[in-house]
Amino acid sequence: MIWDTIFFAILPYIALTLAIAVTIYRSIYRPFTVSSLSSQLLERKKLYWGSISFHYGIILVLLGHLLALLLPRGLLLWNAVPIRLYLLELTGLALGIWALAGLSILLWRRLSEKRVRAVTTPMDLVVLIIVIISALTGVLIATLYRFGTSWFTVIFTPYILSLFVFQPKVNLVAPLPWLIKLHVINFFIMLAVFPFSRLIHIITYPLGYLVRPWQIVIKNREVQGTSKLLHPQGE
Amino acid sequence: MNVRAHMSMLFHLDKCIGCHTCSVACKNLWTDRKGAEYMWWNNVETIPGAGYPTQWQDQQRYRGGWEWDGETLRLRLHSKAGGLMKLFYNPALPELDNYYEPFTFRYQDLFNAPAGDDQPTAIPISKITGEPMEIKTGPNWDDDLGGSNTYAWNDQNFANLPETVRVQMQELERVVFNYLPRICNHCLNPACVAACPSGAIYKRAEDGVVLVNENKCRAWRMCIAACPYKKVYYNWSTGKSEKCILCFPRLETGQATACAHSCVGRIRYLGVLLYDADRLPQTAMVRDGELIDAHRDVILDPFDPQVIEAARANGIEDSWISAAQDSPAYKFVKLWKLALPLHPEYRTIPMMYYIPPLSPIVSVIEEELYRLDVSEDIRDFELFDRVEAARIPIQYLANLFSAGNGTIIEAIIRKLLAVRIYMRRKTVDGVIDEKTLALLEEAGTNAEEVEAIYKLTTQPNMADAFVIPQYHRESAIEAWNDPLVHKGETGLGYIQPPHRGE
Structure with missing residues (x-):
């Protein structure tokens, strides 16, 4: 089907190109616009329930996806024992619901709090809707098409790897139910929107903080003598 | 010895009249923008009072500054890993309501209202939502002890004062207040950084100004909580942190900061201090009572040949060294030991200094008449011998300026009183007797020093008060x-307006 080719063989490359190129451009030439745009100053109670639930839920779920991509065999071995499979599935589902609940609170907060609405841009709503679709379809898939922790490794792990070697195996995803397809297409859209939206703050997560010294002192003026050595003007 | 230079400001609290001209000058210059309406990089608060943001000194709530357990110095806010988790x-x-919701008034209503029996009113409009709002609080809501039952008597610095003193301070006859102008302290051990x-x-090495690189700021907003003075602010519109920049564009062109320049009471002094960056750990990690001594020790004598040599080796220009020698900050802080940092117990080693205020003369009511509280055996009605009877309790000032060490405050108050008494004898009585000289000695000073303090306190001209060295931007x-x-580049290129990202 032509649509499958567009969505699963062309769209991913457009999205990835945009994500990489625009992110680099924005980080270098528009650094002022890169911010997590926190609104905690304006409202904190709903943010507490929304932000913590959403962020921790989604980070753990995403790490789960990454695990299935990088260690498919290990995951299958783990799932070989039913009790471990049920435990993993349930944990994933619970985290997904946690993230979805957080998102709902965040959307409610954004629409109901006057102060937060004052700093809301259309892009903020686009981002929220995309992320909600992602979480909602994810939770539904986990309930309706069970044991995704296992079938992901045989469908999506090879599909995603095939994208990276530029030989997309569309035939792997073509026969999937529309709900799962929506989840995937929505992810590619999210990837395309990523560099144009506040989502870009994900890659600025400051891990460098763990290793840098506490204090930062910047010398604008070099020590006399060394500056002359570095810039031998008039010579 | 690792000598660095620092631009420091000094506030002579006795001269502050609480007019807020500094705040307005600062606001007009720097924070008159969307998202910055609620910020006061410079504010003047009434002490005792709740301050701005409300109860900023409550570090149990805001977790600002550093903690020292006798061995290690820790941020009160978080460990590095803990910070990433939060x-x-x-x-x-703090949330916006801890400051206040910025507002304006719908002035057009005054002109556009239809003719009627009542005067038209301009209703308050929120500067954030643009909608009508009810004003619950505003800048300097507790100015001059306004609403003192809610604000002043809940001042954190009353915490360890005896109940009797606290009750006395609430009596109308004993009520007393002062002003505390506050800007960023440009600390040597900044918790925000x-x-x-x-x-x-x-922190800029050449003059110690602490700055936010807004191109690197990602709105994680830890600085706002970590600063114990609550002098880093979050711009809710651009999604970036902002703070006092010590008017560095003005300093670099030889002008005093806007707050100092506009000061009506001329309470502010600007000057260079040389300090030893190698000694910072010893300065922050001592017991509360020794903090002030350690702080004075980290500041170096700019006349010491060794210091001058080390300063030159570190690339400090001679103009800065001579500015440090003329610095009013050096004189008040190190030489005369009259000026103290605000809340040294936060251990950020703040570099803005305050000369504690003297109290009004104590009076008593006798037969329904007010009388000065002077008896025969007291040498002077300024209460030189009884500083503990001052209307502003010594312990209260100690909680503000010396981490609770009252003896440091007492020495300063006695020295300031000695200056007053000496000058009164000189100008009113016309003679300096033995008794006065003995009093000076008791205060740990001498006639020469007193004259110098008097001159720099009362009659500084602009060049005495603001000793700003050449910045050598070239x-x-x-x-x-x-x-x-560089010359070819200036004036060209695209300017990106600091607008909120998507």
Whole structure:
């Protein structure tokens, strides 16, 4: 089907190109616009329930996806024992619901709090809707098409790897139910929107903080003598 | 010895009249923008009072500054890993209502209202939502002890004062207040820099100004909670942190900061201090009572040949060294030991200094008449011998300026009183007797020093009060770029307005 080719063989490359190129451009030439745009100053109670639930839920779920991509065999071995499979599935589902609940609170907060609405841009709503679709379809898939922790490794792990070697195996995803397809297409859209939206703050997560010294002192003026050595003007 | 120079400001609290001209000058210059309406990089608060933001000194709530357990110095806010865990929600962050919701008034209503029996009114409009709002609080809501039952008597600095003193201070006859102008303290051990996960905040080596690189700021907003003075602010519109920049564009062109320049009472002094960066750990990690001594020790004598040599080796220009020698900050802080940092117990080593205020003369009611509280055996009605009877309790000032060490405050108050008594004898009585000289000695000073203090306190001209060295920006440019290339570049290029990102 032509649509499958567009969505699963062309769209991913457009999205990835945009994500990489625009992110680099924005980080270098528009650094002022890169911010997590926190609104905690304006409202904190709903943010507490929304932000913590959403962020921790989604980070753990995403790490789960990454695990299935990088260690498919290990995951299958783990799932070989039913009790471990049920435990993993349930944990994933619970985290997904946690993230979805957080998102709902965040959307409610954004629409109901006057102060937060004052700093809301259309892009903020686009981002929220995309992320909600992602979480909602994810939770539904986990309930309706069970044991995704296992079938992901045989469908999506090879599909995603095939994208990276530029030989997309569309035939792997073509026969999937529309709900799962929506989840995937929505992810590619999210990837395309990523560099144009506040989502870009994900890659600025400051891990460098763990290793840098506490204090930062910047010398604008070099020590006399060394500056002359570095810039031998008039010579 | 690792000598660095620091631009410091000094506030002579006895001269502050609480007119807020400094705040307005600062606001007009720097924070008259969307998202910055609620910020007061410079504010003047009434002490005793709740301050701005409300109860900023309550570090149990806001978790600002550093903690020292006798061995290690820790940020009160978080460990590094703990800070990364709290990025999504920072429980210690103040919210807008801890400052106030900025507002304006719908003035058009005064002109556009239809004819009627009542005067038209301009209703308050929120500067954030643009909708009508009810004003619950505003800048300086507790100015001059307004609403003191709610604000002043809940001042954190009353915490360890005896109940009797607290009750006395609430009596109308004994009520007393003062003003405390506050800007960023441009600390030597800034908690905001240490708390910033992005590493966006830094201290300039050449003059010690602490700045936020807004291109690196990612709105993790840890600095706002970590600063114990609550002098880093979050711009809710641009999504970036902002703070006092000590008017560095003015300093670099030889002008005093806007707050100092506009000061009506001329309470502010600007000057260079030389300090030893190698001694900072010993300065921050001592017991509360020894903090002030350690703080005075880290400041170096700019006349000491060894210091001068080390300063030159570190690239400090001679103009800065001579500015340090003329510095009013050096004289008041180190030489005369009259000025103290605000809340040294936060251990950020703040570099803005305050000369504690004297109290009004104590009076008593006798037969329904007010009388000065002077008896035969007291040498002077300024209560030189009984500073503990001052209307502003010594312990209260000690809680503000010397980490609770009252003896440091007493010495300063006695010295300031000695200056007053000496000058009164000189100008009113016309003679300095033995008794007065003995009194000076008791206060740990001498006639020469007293005259110098008097002169710099009461009659400084602009060049005495603001000793601003040449910044030599040209050498800073040379360090990065060919001057001729730089000259060709200035005035060209695209300017990106600091607008909120998507």
